[in-house]
Amino acid sequence: MTDQQTRENYPAVAKEKFQFVSDKEIIFDEVPKTKARGYFGDALLRFQKNRSSVVAAWILLFLVLFALLAPIVSPYSVKDQDKTYTNYPAYIPFFGERGMSLFGGARIYDSQNDASMLFWRGIAEETGKDPVIKTIKTHETPTRRRGEEVTRYTYDIKINAYYALGIVYKVFTYDEFARIEEWQNETGIQVIYPYVYPGDISNIRNNPNLWYQVDEKGVAKLDENGAFIPVYADQKEDEGVPYDSLRIKGDDGSYIYSMKKSGAVQCRVDYYNYYHYLNGREPFYIFGTSAMGMDLFSAIGYGARFSLLFAVLVAAINMAIGILYGSVQGYYGGAVDMVLDRIADILAGMPFIIVATLFQIHLAQKVGVVWSFLFAFVLTGWISIAALTRKQFYRFKSLEFVLAARTLGASDKRLMFKHILPNAAGTLITSCALVIPAVIGSETSLSYLGIVDLSSLTGTTLGTLLSQGSATATTAPHTILWPSIFLGLLMISFNLFGNGLRDAFNPTTRGTDDE
């Protein structure tokens, strides 16, 4: 606008109405009163607005804390593997004693007939711990037997698996036996129960829970009052070592508590109390036990620790290689780009399972399972990040600010890493967040398939737990439930978190799902 035009447009304003703001003092630029917000601060603000990602971030934090703390909080370590309590349901003594099914080691047993009900009663009477939590349902089936109408009853019951185990046979050295006796005297908890001759229980040798007269099928014979008829051994000449400790009710001192066994003694042992003696505490498994008899709660923690650490390590190495490779590719372009791209293509074409297997066969013995597995991940993992970096470099390298920096004499290195790379940082950080769940997923799959076995080194991994659990998924669903839930939550929240990060760093691509 020329002066002429201005005057024509605003004819009404008289010249006198204008006045100087200040004609005496010099005006300086003011320092901004609000705080400047950087790129990352801006991204953080946008991230916080995305509610699902924030929730995912909290869940993620919780899972990571679980992985860190569960093995510390739990009294069990990876080495604590109880060979008897394998695939046992969740149990906390407090709930078990009060006959609750939740956390009471409950298992459901279908169609138990009267004979098996008697068997449970036998355990309850001897050990004082009743395995039957609750009768869910009673079935009546009328049948004809020898011309008579008989009603047969069967029951669906809930059983406390820990109590139902009852008595087991154990062989002890004399020292061990003496120690148990001592422990019994101190605590008043009875571990060793009187011996029973197989001859008195119809030669049944594989059922230590029988202490009463039975027929050849192992069904209890009752006296006229409906009570069991005890057949405890009392031949003093067979006794392994003299017993001087707690005795069961009704014992006048004649029962023997151990059996001679060359250089050792064989006893009937209440396994629940024996466990108490061995570990100094009653069984306490919040999530139950795994197929190896590990506490599932701490095993998941150990497994997740390893998986997370491994994934972060892989992601970090892949980032480093990928960024370097992609930067060179994208910055120099032309022939360099083409040659490097072909190399990446060849590596990308190799199926991951084949790479993992070959590395496993060739390197596992030399550098260890974990490292060879790491190499397998690194070999192909960086390619996607390199491609991403390359794309970003192509996008930024012809922009004015790069030209300006080059004109000022900046070196290639400075241009690449000081001027272009920071612009790509957001995209790369995001892709890193999405690499981690992918690594965890593959690691779990390959462990499950049995191609890699990392458990020898780390104790256990989520994949190992899943593969052990899958064998018993029907009889002990908890062994696969908890690792699955943990893994599922971890993957979902990682992905949501990653998507949130991407939206926060690149607001323009919000809602689209590429890369």
Add this chain to the structure above:
Amino acid sequence: MIKYTLQRIFYMILVFIIIMLMCFVLVRMLPLPVLPPDDPHTQVVEMRREAMGYNEPYLVQFWIYVKGIVTHFDWGISDKLYFGQDVWSIFKEKLPATVIVNLYSILLSIPIGIFFGILAALKKNTWVDYTISTLTMVVISVPSFVYAFLIQYLLCYRLQLFPFVMESGTDWLSPSMLRSMAPAVLALSFGVIAGFTRTTRAELTEVLTSDYMLLARVKGLTVTQATVRHAMRNCFVVIVPAIFGEFLGILGGSLIIEKIFGIPGVGSLTLNAINGPDYNLFMLSTAFYTAIGLAAGLVVDISYGFLDPRIRMGAEK
């Protein structure tokens, strides 16, 4: 376009040969399995090894290997799992099971996936969209074997609708066979459905907001007409190549699903070859999976070019 296609095919074969060479050398570097001393097959296998050039340099060995494949399609002989049998004929027997199961799964899931994707895109930012998107997110995140276990536990064990493992035999269309395949098909479908839902939704939402859709509406087309004739067509530029890629991918199958549901397919064969180890079988699996991966990428790229002229132009660079 033809020149570009031929170029890509040539290039793919080159990459394939290089990968095979690398794997071949790595496999040949491994110690050979010890043969039972007094087995009548032992002599045969030893002579075969000699013929395969085990004492020659690796490149000569590779040349012998390639020559055998090219001239009479001889992939070698199994020396561990199927003692003395031709590897290719074993492989051929296993292929149908994998293909059938995956084919059913794709035929089932692609229409469902596209349907949900369209639904979510049309009802964008309503509860329908949120529900579908969340479920898609969950299914894509959770590893496939987790819901495979879920299916096995609920449908096979609790409800006893299906048997635990797939029936053996080659009677692919009999009702009992279909029934025994169902859980595996279902487990495979989840991932495919979720993938297609996500792609369709993302593509369609973008297309629906573009200017030509506005123009179509201004011209007087109804929402349905505009969506079906203009939006859907453009959106299929992305979806159709994905379908092609998926169809090639079915040959590969899923190792995990095959293991869980006991499908006597290529995946289980590969796993056995790895655990055996049976080197010739392993090499064949490697070739197979590599070829499928490369071919799927190629088909997707080329079909993009055929469907969308704009992308075709890009091929010139």
